[in-house]
Amino acid sequence: MRKWAKGETAQVNTPAYVRDNIHVSLLAKIYAGFVAGPADTLRPSGYVETQGAFAERFAAAMRARLGLPCVLHLAEQTEFVEPKVRINTDVPDTCLLDWNEDRSWDEMAAYYRRVLTGDVSRGFQA
Numbered sequence: 001m002r003k004w005a006k007g008e009t010a011q012v013n014t015p016a017y018v019r020d021n022i023h024v025s026l027l028a029k030i031y032a033g034f035v036a037g038p039a040d041t042l043r044p045s046g047y048v049e050t051q052g053a054f055a056e057r058f059a060a061a062m063r064a065r066l067g068l069p070c071v072l073h074l075a076e077q078t079e080f081v082e083p084k085v086r087i088n089t090d091v092p093d094t095c096l097l098d099w100n101e102d103r104s105w106d107e108m109a110a111y112y113r114r115v116l117t118g119d120v121s122r123g124f125q126a
Helices: 024-036 051-066 101-117
Strands: 010-012 018-021 047-050 072-074
Touching: 010 051, 018 051, 024 101, 047 051, 051 072, 051 101
Parallel strands: 010 072
Antiparallel strands: 018 047
């Protein structure tokens, strides 16, 4: 986000790794449920895709909400020092958890707007 706020291109150095990214707001709800009692979701899964695909998803979500170009460069990954695939397996019931994906992206964009500009009331200007 700092790069994008400056009008620069962000780079993803490990675009070929398949990982499981999850919104922190969803993960917090899952963990709260885990602490409160028996949990159905022990290995919560979110977006299972390459890091390159997730970066594109993230850029598109921020582009739409912040009006920034959010340009990405996906590096050519030639080294694989970690497992190529590392994911969780339990798909959370977002309805039961009262969690909304669009609202989560909106909250994330508002957070970045506030942190990077210091003012959430005006448009995103870095």
